[in-house]
Amino acid sequence: MTTLQTWLDDAKKFARTALAEAILGTEDDLGPPAPTAAQQRLVETVGLHQLLPYDQYDETTGLYYNTDSVGFVLAVAPQTGADSQLAANLLGLYDSVPAGCGVQWMLLADPIVEETLNAYVDLREQHANTGRVPLFYLEQAKRRITSVRSKLGKPLFPGQNYTITEKRLMLSIVRKGSFDDVKLREEFQNLREVVIATLRAASLASRTAEPNDLIRFLWPILNPESFFGNGADILEQTYSDDRPIRDQLTAFGHHARVRAKQLLFGVPPEEPGEDDERVAVRSFGVQKYPEHKELWEMNNIIGSLFNDVHQYPCPYLITCGVMIVDQTAMETRAAIRGARATQNAGSKIAQMQPELALQNRDWKAVNMQLQMGGSMCEMYHTLTLFAPPKQMGRCVAAAEGIWRSERFSKLFPMLTQQLTTFLAAMPMMLTSDLRDDLKKFRLITTKTTVNATDMAPVLGEWGGTDGRASLLFFGRRGTPTLVDPYASSTNYNGFVDGTSGAGKSVLMNDIISAYRSVGGIIRICDVGYSYEKQIDMAGGQYIDFKPGSGIVINAFSTAGLDAENGIDSEVKFIRPIIARMVSPNAPIEPFEGALLDIAVRQVWNDYGQEGSPTRVRAALMALKDQNELPERVAYELAVRLEPFCEGGVYGRYVNGKTNVRLDNEVVGLELEHLNSDPQLRTVILLGFTNQVTNEMYRFDRSRPKLFLTDEGWQIVGDDQETADFMEEGYRRARKYEGSFFFATQGIDDAGMNKATQAAFGNSAWKYHLMQSKDTINKISSGEVMNLSPGLKRMLLSLAPVPGRYSEFVLVDPNGGTHLLRHIPDEFTLAMATTKGPAFEFMERLRAGGMSTEDAIRAFIESKRN
Known part of the structure; x- marks a missing residue:
C-alpha cells in the first residue's frame, strides 16, 4: 500500500510539474522561469561572446563576414535637429535596401568620454611642457577633468538626473548569407556607397566603422563595468585579425547572469553583507507607438531640453530595428486588411467595439503613406539601461517618464526575454532568424518606412567645433562640447552678456584661461577686479588705475x-x-x-x-x-x-x-577707481585699446591673442567715431589672429549705442547668459537682434545653479544656437569671486603674505570643514 501511494504521489508531482512548465513556463513555483534558466545555461556553457555573430572583417570590401550573415556598419554623426527635408532624404535610405535585409540604428549614451577629456588636458600639457605657460593652467584643467571623471556613469549633482555622456550613433545593415556568395558581397559593397551618399544628402556625415570602431562601441555595452570605472581600459582595446571579432569583445573572466527582469554583469558578492558591485542591464521594448510622430521630436528621446527631470541618470542604448520586406506581398496584404477594416468599421458590431474604428483609421493612414512614397516594413525599438542594481528603479522611472512624454505610452519590460532583447540591440543582429524570434515575442510590428524614418534615433546634441580643445562646456543632455573660438571663417571675436549672478565672470575667467593655457597673449580692461587673481597666478602685470598712480596713456x-x-x-x-x-x-x-x-x-x-x-x-x-x-x-x-x-x-x-608697458604677456588694466569719472575712464579705455591693438604686430601671428573689455557698456558711447574705432580695432585684431571679447549686462546693451552695436555686429561668437525678463521683452521687438521663438524660449529657460553651473545660449558664426552649461571646478569658482565673505576671506590671507593660489585653496578647504 505504501509503495502504491508513493507511486501515485510521484505521478501527481510529475503531472503538476509538467503542467506548470507547459502553461506557466516554470518548473516550480520557486526559481527562475524556464526561459530565463535556459538562457543562463547557454551563457554559462558557451559564454556571452559566443552568442554574437561577429567573425571576420574584410578590409578590401569594408564588409563584416558573420556566422551566418554579411553586413556593414557605419559610424554616423548624429544631427542636432531635423526638418522635413532631412526626413525626406532619410526616407530614401529604405528604398535602396533590398528585401530580407535588417537595418539597425543604435544610439549609445556613453559616459566614457576619455577622448574628449584627454584632448582638453593634452592641449594644455603640450604648452605647459614648453615652459612658456604656467603649470597652473594644466593643473586647473586636470582638476576639472578629475571632477567629471569622479562621477562617471552617475548623475553629476545630487538630486538631479544630469549625467555626462557622449552620444554615439551607429547604423548597420545585414542579410543572412555566406561570405563566399560573390553576388551578395558585390551587392552590399554597392549598397554601402549608396547609403553613405543618402546619409550625406540628409546632412548625416558617416564613415565605415572598422573593427576598432565596433570594439570601441560594443566593449562597454558587453562589459558595462567600464561605464562606472575610470574608462581608461576602453582605449586599450584594439583589433587583432588573427582571432574572431566576437572573441575580442569581452574581458577575460567575464561574468554575466541572466535574470527574469535584467542581466547582471560582474562577480557576485562572495560573502553575506558584501557590497554588490555588479552592473544591472535592463532592456525594454515598445508596446504602443505614438499615433503620429515627426523626426524632429525624436530629439527629446535622449532627454528634454527644457525639463531637467526628463533626463537619464545612467548610460543607455536606444536601438531601432527595421526589417525590409517584400513590398508586393506586403502592399497586397495592406490593401486587403484596409478593406476589411473599412468593412468592419461600418458594421453594426462596430458600435460595441470602438477599436474597429481605430483600426480602420490606422489602415487608412498606412495606405495614405504608401501613396506618398512610403513602403511597408517591420520595426521594433529597444531601450537598454545600465545602472547599479540599487539604482535601477530610479533609472527605469526616469526613462519611462521620458518615453511617455514623447507619446510612447508604454515600455514593455520583456520579462524572461532579457538576453534576447539585449542581443537584438546589437549591430548586425537583425537577420531573418532574429526577426522570427522577435515576432514570437510580439516585439516587432508592421509599420511603414515613413514611421521608421520619423522614429529613427538619429538626433543627438551638439558636440562642439573642430579645431583645438580650447573651451569645455556641456549640453543640457550631458554631451561634452569642445569649442575653439578660432573655428570661424569670419572673425574670432566674442560678445558676452548676462545679468548679475548669471556666471559671466566665471565664464570669462575660463575664456581667459583657454587663451593663456596655449601661450596666448592676454590684455584685459577690468572694472571690479574679476580677473586680478588669475592674472596674479599667471605671472601677469595688473595695473590699477588709481588717482595719483602717474599712469600716462597717449x-x-x-x-x-x-x-x-x-x-x-x-x-x-x-x-x-x-x-x-x-x-x-x-x-x-x-x-x-x-x-x-x-x-x-x-x-x-x-x-x-x-x-x-x-x-x-x-x-x-x-x-x-x-x-x-x-x-x-x-x-x-x-x-x-x-x-x-x-x-x-x-x-x-x-x-x-x-x-604703460606691455612687455608682459598677460596685462590687466583695472578701471574701478574711475567709476566716478566716466569721462576720463572712456578716454583711458580707448587709449589702452589703441595701444593693445598697435602692439599685436610684435607677436607671432600663430599665437592666440585676447583683448577683453569687461562691463564695456559703461565705457563706450553713442557716437560714430567710437563705433569706427571699434570696427577698425576688430579688423586689425583679425589680421594678427587676435580676438576682441566684449562683456555687458544684457543683450539689450548691444543696441544701447553705435559702439556696442559695432562690438555685437563684429563678434562671430555670442554668449548669452541668463537675462532679466525686462531685457528679453526689450529685444523681442527685433531692434537688437532677430529673436526667434526658439531662441526666446532658450533664453527664458536659462537657470544657473550657484556653485554648480551656469547656463548660456551660444550663437556660433553660422547662426546656430546651442544651449550649454558651464561647469567649472571649485577652484575656478573661487578664483572668480569678487564679493562677500569669500572674497574678504581670501583678501585677508593675501594681505598676510599668502600666495593667491594658496589663499584660494585655503578658502576651499574652509568650506569643506
Whole structure:
C-alpha cells in the first residue's frame, strides 16, 4: 500500500510539474522561469561572446563576414535637429535596401568620454611642457577633468538626473548569407556607397566603422563595468585579425547572469553583507507607438531640453530595428486588411467595439503613406539601461517618464526575454532568424518606412567645433562640447552678456584661461577686479588705475609701430579718442569730425609719436576758415579739448609718452577707481585699446591673442567715431589672429549705442547668459537682434545653479544656437569671486603674505570643514 501511494504521489508531482512548465513556463513555483534558466545555461556553457555573430572583417570590401550573415556598419554623426527635408532624404535610405535585409540604428549614451577629456588636458600639457605657460593652467584643467571623471556613469549633482555622456550613433545593415556568395558581397559593397551618399544628402556625415570602431562601441555595452570605472581600459582595446571579432569583445573572466527582469554583469558578492558591485542591464521594448510622430521630436528621446527631470541618470542604448520586406506581398496584404477594416468599421458590431474604428483609421493612414512614397516594413525599438542594481528603479522611472512624454505610452519590460532583447540591440543582429524570434515575442510590428524614418534615433546634441580643445562646456543632455573660438571663417571675436549672478565672470575667467593655457597673449580692461587673481597666478602685470598712480596713456606715442598701417589707419584710431575728449556724452557733428581729422593728421605728420592732445589743440587753434580767419568751430573744439591738455584736469594722464608697458604677456588694466569719472575712464579705455591693438604686430601671428573689455557698456558711447574705432580695432585684431571679447549686462546693451552695436555686429561668437525678463521683452521687438521663438524660449529657460553651473545660449558664426552649461571646478569658482565673505576671506590671507593660489585653496578647504 505504501509503495502504491508513493507511486501515485510521484505521478501527481510529475503531472503538476509538467503542467506548470507547459502553461506557466516554470518548473516550480520557486526559481527562475524556464526561459530565463535556459538562457543562463547557454551563457554559462558557451559564454556571452559566443552568442554574437561577429567573425571576420574584410578590409578590401569594408564588409563584416558573420556566422551566418554579411553586413556593414557605419559610424554616423548624429544631427542636432531635423526638418522635413532631412526626413525626406532619410526616407530614401529604405528604398535602396533590398528585401530580407535588417537595418539597425543604435544610439549609445556613453559616459566614457576619455577622448574628449584627454584632448582638453593634452592641449594644455603640450604648452605647459614648453615652459612658456604656467603649470597652473594644466593643473586647473586636470582638476576639472578629475571632477567629471569622479562621477562617471552617475548623475553629476545630487538630486538631479544630469549625467555626462557622449552620444554615439551607429547604423548597420545585414542579410543572412555566406561570405563566399560573390553576388551578395558585390551587392552590399554597392549598397554601402549608396547609403553613405543618402546619409550625406540628409546632412548625416558617416564613415565605415572598422573593427576598432565596433570594439570601441560594443566593449562597454558587453562589459558595462567600464561605464562606472575610470574608462581608461576602453582605449586599450584594439583589433587583432588573427582571432574572431566576437572573441575580442569581452574581458577575460567575464561574468554575466541572466535574470527574469535584467542581466547582471560582474562577480557576485562572495560573502553575506558584501557590497554588490555588479552592473544591472535592463532592456525594454515598445508596446504602443505614438499615433503620429515627426523626426524632429525624436530629439527629446535622449532627454528634454527644457525639463531637467526628463533626463537619464545612467548610460543607455536606444536601438531601432527595421526589417525590409517584400513590398508586393506586403502592399497586397495592406490593401486587403484596409478593406476589411473599412468593412468592419461600418458594421453594426462596430458600435460595441470602438477599436474597429481605430483600426480602420490606422489602415487608412498606412495606405495614405504608401501613396506618398512610403513602403511597408517591420520595426521594433529597444531601450537598454545600465545602472547599479540599487539604482535601477530610479533609472527605469526616469526613462519611462521620458518615453511617455514623447507619446510612447508604454515600455514593455520583456520579462524572461532579457538576453534576447539585449542581443537584438546589437549591430548586425537583425537577420531573418532574429526577426522570427522577435515576432514570437510580439516585439516587432508592421509599420511603414515613413514611421521608421520619423522614429529613427538619429538626433543627438551638439558636440562642439573642430579645431583645438580650447573651451569645455556641456549640453543640457550631458554631451561634452569642445569649442575653439578660432573655428570661424569670419572673425574670432566674442560678445558676452548676462545679468548679475548669471556666471559671466566665471565664464570669462575660463575664456581667459583657454587663451593663456596655449601661450596666448592676454590684455584685459577690468572694472571690479574679476580677473586680478588669475592674472596674479599667471605671472601677469595688473595695473590699477588709481588717482595719483602717474599712469600716462597717449594714443600718439603708441601709434606707427606697424609698418603695414598707413596714416589713414592711424588717424582712424587716434581721432575717435580726441573726439571723446571734446564730446564725452554726445556724438560730434560731421563738420567737427572733419576738423579733428585735419588737426590729427597735421600733428601726426609734424610730430609722429611725439604728438599729444595739447598739440592737437594748437593745430585746431591754427585752422582758418575760407576768409583766412580763425575757424570758429575749430576754436570751440580746442576749448572743449582743454581739460585733456597740459595744465588741464586730465592732462597729466594723456600727454607725454605712454608709460604703460606691455612687455608682459598677460596685462590687466583695472578701471574701478574711475567709476566716478566716466569721462576720463572712456578716454583711458580707448587709449589702452589703441595701444593693445598697435602692439599685436610684435607677436607671432600663430599665437592666440585676447583683448577683453569687461562691463564695456559703461565705457563706450553713442557716437560714430567710437563705433569706427571699434570696427577698425576688430579688423586689425583679425589680421594678427587676435580676438576682441566684449562683456555687458544684457543683450539689450548691444543696441544701447553705435559702439556696442559695432562690438555685437563684429563678434562671430555670442554668449548669452541668463537675462532679466525686462531685457528679453526689450529685444523681442527685433531692434537688437532677430529673436526667434526658439531662441526666446532658450533664453527664458536659462537657470544657473550657484556653485554648480551656469547656463548660456551660444550663437556660433553660422547662426546656430546651442544651449550649454558651464561647469567649472571649485577652484575656478573661487578664483572668480569678487564679493562677500569669500572674497574678504581670501583678501585677508593675501594681505598676510599668502600666495593667491594658496589663499584660494585655503578658502576651499574652509568650506569643506
